[in-house]
Amino acid sequence: MGAGHHHQLYRAGDTLVHRLPPQCKLVAVAAFAIVVVATPRERFWAFCGYLLLLATVAAIARVPPGHVLRRMVVELPFVLFAFAIPVIGLGERITVWGVSLSVDGLWASWNILAKATLGVIASILLAATTEPRGMLLGAQRLRMPQLLVQIATFMLRYLDVVLDSMRRMRVARESRGFQARDIRQAPILAKSAGALFIRSYERGERVHLAMLSRGYTGSMPILHDISADVRQWLAAGALPLAAAAVLFLT
Amino acid sequence: MHVPDGFFTASVSIGAAVVAAAGVGVALRNAKQELDDRTAPMAGLVAAFVFAVQMLNFPVAAGTSGHLLGGALAAILVGPYTAVLCIAVVLLVQGFFFADGGLTALGINITLMGIVTAAVAWGVFRLIVRAAPNRGAVVIGSFVAALVSVPVSALVFAVLFAIGGTAPIDAGAVAAAMGGVHVLIGIGEGLITAVTVSSVLAVRPDLVYGARGLARPLVLRTAEGEQVVAPQQQPAEPKPLRPFLVGAGVVSLLLAGIVSFFASSSPDGLEKVAEDKGFLGQAADHLFGGFALADYGDVGGIPVGVAGVLGVLITLAVGLGIGYLVRRKQKVAS
Numbered sequence: 001m002g003a004g005h006h007h008q009l010y011r012a013g014d015t016l017v018h019r020l021p022p023q024c025k026l027v028a029v030a031a032f033a034i035v036v037v038a039t040p041r042e043r044f045w046a047f048c049g050y051l052l053l054l055a056t057v058a059a060i061a062r063v064p065p066g067h068v069l070r071r072m073v074v075e076l077p078f079v080l081f082a083f084a085i086p087v088i089g090l091g092e093r094i095t096v097w098g099v100s101l102s103v104d105g106l107w108a109s110w111n112i113l114a115k116a117t118l119g120v121i122a123s124i125l126l127a128a129t130t131e132p133r134g135m136l137l138g139a140q141r142l143r144m145p146q147l148l149v150q151i152a153t154f155m156l157r158y159l160d161v162v163l164d165s166m167r168r169m170r171v172a173r174e175s176r177g178f179q180a181r182d183i184r185q186a187p188i189l190a191k192s193a194g195a196l197f198i199r200s201y202e203r204g205e206r207v208h209l210a211m212l213s214r215g216y217t218g219s220m221p222i223l224h225d226i227s228a229d230v231r232q233w234l235a236a237g238a239l240p241l242a243a244a245a246v247l248f249l250t
Numbered sequence: 251m252h253v254p255d256g257f258f259t260a261s262v263s264i265g266a267a268v269v270a271a272a273g274v275g276v277a278l279r280n281a282k283q284e285l286d287d288r289t290a291p292m293a294g295l296v297a298a299f300v301f302a303v304q305m306l307n308f309p310v311a312a313g314t315s316g317h318l319l320g321g322a323l324a325a326i327l328v329g330p331y332t333a334v335l336c337i338a339v340v341l342l343v344q345g346f347f348f349a350d351g352g353l354t355a356l357g358i359n360i361t362l363m364g365i366v367t368a369a370v371a372w373g374v375f376r377l378i379v380r381a382a383p384n385r386g387a388v389v390i391g392s393f394v395a396a397l398v399s400v401p402v403s404a405l406v407f408a409v410l411f412a413i414g415g416t417a418p419i420d421a422g423a424v425a426a427a428m429g430g431v432h433v434l435i436g437i438g439e440g441l442i443t444a445v446t447v448s449s450v451l452a453v454r455p456d457l458v459y460g461a462r463g464l465a466r467p468l469v470l471r472t473a474e475g476e477q478v479v480a481p482q483q484q485p486a487e488p489k490p491l492r493p494f495l496v497g498a499g500v501v502s503l504l505l506a507g508i509v510s511f512f513a514s515s516s517p518d519g520l521e522k523v524a525e526d527k528g529f530l531g532q533a534a535d536h537l538f539g540g541f542a543l544a545d546y547g548d549v550g551g552i553p554v555g556v557a558g559v560l561g562v563l564i565t566l567a568v569g570l571g572i573g574y575l576v577r578r579k580q581k582v583a584s
Binding site for chain 1: 307336
C-alpha cells in the first residue's frame with residue numbers, strides 16, 4: 001500500500017463489466033465470495049472452475065493479468081502463514097522430501113490459499129472496474145447506513161491529502177538526518193503521528209465549516225441516478241450463479 | 251492481521267458479521283453524541299488518519315518492524331464509538347478497494363480490530379483516568395490501554411480460531427503464540443500511543459476526547475481579585491461510562507469463561523480433529539495413496555487457555571498497580 005496508490009486501483013474502461021451499476025457488482029462479488037468459502041476443500045475442480053470464471057470476467061473487463069498479479073501482494077503475509085500450517089499442524093503425518101508434514105495441515109493450507117486467492121482476485125477485479133465514488137453510491141443504494149457511506153466518502157476523498165501530509169513530514173524528518181533504527185526512535189515517529197492527527201482533525205473542522213456554508217444539512221445530494229434494471233442484475237449475477245452451478249456439478 | 255477468506259468456517263464468519271453489524275449499529279447511534287453534527291467529515295478525516303498511521307512503520311528489534319493498529323489511539327483521541335466507526339470504515343475500504351482482508355472475513359476483522367480493541371482500550375483507559383483525573387494518568391492510561399488491547403484482541407482471535415478455524419492447529423498453541431507475539435506488539439503500540447496522545451495533549455488538549463473535563467477552570471485575575479470562571483457545560487460524560495464498563499466487564503468475563511472452557515475440555519478439540527481426520531484419511535488415501543502415512547503427530551501440548559488466563563490476570567494486576575500508584579502520587583501532590 002504505497003502512498004497515492006489508490007488511483008491505480010481503478011482502470012478506466014468502457015466494457016460490459018465497467019458499465020454495470022456498482023450495486024450489482026458489489027452483490028455479485030460478495031455472493032461469489034460466499035460460494036467460494038462454502039465450497040468443501042476436497043472439491044479440487046470446483047476451485048479451478050472458479051478461477052476460470054474470474055479469468056473470464058477479467059478478459060471481458062480487459063484487465064491485464066499483470067495488474068491483478070501485482071496487486072495480489074497484499075495476500076503475502078497469510079500465504080507465509082499457510083505454508084507454516086502443515087509443519088505445525090496436528091493429525092497424521094506424511095513425509096515429503098524428508099519433511100514431516102501434517103495431512104490435515106496440508107488440506108487446511110490448500111483451503112486457505114485457494115479461498116483467499118480467489119477472494120483477493122474477485123476484490124481486485126471489483127476495484128479495477130468500479131470507480132471508488134461509484135462503489136460508495138452502490139453501497140448507499142444497498143441500504144448501507146448513510147453515515148457510514150459519508151464517512152467512507154470523506155476518508156477516500158482526503159486520504160491522499162493526509163498521506164501527502166505524512167510524506168512531507170517524513171521528508172522533513174529524513175532531511176534532518178533521522179533514521180528509524182530501533183525502538184528508541186519510536187517517540188519521534190509518535191510525535192509525527194500526533195502532529196498528523198492535529199492536522200487531520202483541524203482539516204476536518206475546516207471542511208465541515210466549508211460544507212455548512214454551502215448548505216450541507218447532513219446528507220449528500222445524489223447527482224445522478226444509478227438504478228439498475230433486471231437485465232443488469234442478471235448480467236452481474238452471472239458470476240455467482242455460474243459459481244454455484246460449478247459447485248453443484250463437481 | 252487482516253484475516254483473508256477461507257481462514258474461518260462460514261458459520262463463524264456469519265456469527266462475527268452479526269456481532270460486527272450490531273457493534274457498528276450501536277456505534278452509529280452513539281457517535282453523534284461524541285461529534286454531534288460534525289460526525290461525517292470528522293470521522294472521515296480520522297479514518298484517513300488511522301489508515302495513514304497504519305502505514306507508519308516503526309522498528310521493533312533488529313530487522314523487524316511493526317506498525318500501529320490504531321484502535322486504542324483512535325478510541326482515546328476521538329472517543330470509542332467514533333473509533334469503532336473509523337476502523338470499520340478503514341477495514342471496509344481496505345477490503346473492497348485494496349483487497350486487504352477477505353470480504354467474508356470482514357465481520358471477523360471489524361469485530362477483532364475495531365470493536366474488541368476500542369472497547370477494551372476505552373474500558374482500561376477510563377478505569378485509570380477515573381482513578382486519577384490528571385494529564386499524567388491520561389498518558390499512562392493510553393499506554394496501558396493500548397498495551398492491553400492488542401493481546402486481548404489476539405486472544406479473541408484465538409478463541410474464534412478454536413471455535414471455527416479451518417487449520418488443524420492446537421488451540422492452546424495458537425493462543426500462546428498469538429498472545430506472546432502480541433504482548434510484544436502491544437508494548438510498541440502502547441509506547442507510540444502514549445507519546446502520540448501526550449504530544450496532542452501538549453498542543454491541543456481540547457482535541458483529546460479521553461482528556462475532556464480535565465482542564466483547570468479559567469481564573470480571571472482582575473483588580474477586584476481572583477474570579478473563577480465556571481467551566482462550560484461539559485457534554486454528558488458520566489452517563490455512557492457505566493454501561494460501557496459493565497459491558498466491557500461482561501465481555502472480558504465471557505472471554506475468560508470461554509478460554510477456561512477450552513482449557514478444561516482440550517480433549518474435545520482433539521476429538522474433533524480426530525473426527526475430521528477419520529473422514530480426511532479416506533480423502534487423503536485417494537490423493538496420496540502412494541505415500542506411507544506417518545505416525546500421529548502431536549504438536550503443542552500447552553494447556554489450552556492457561557496462557558490466556560495468566561495473561562489477563564497479569565495485565566489486570568499491572569493495570570490496577572499503576573492505577574493505585576497514580577492515585578497515591580496524586581494524593582501526595584494535593
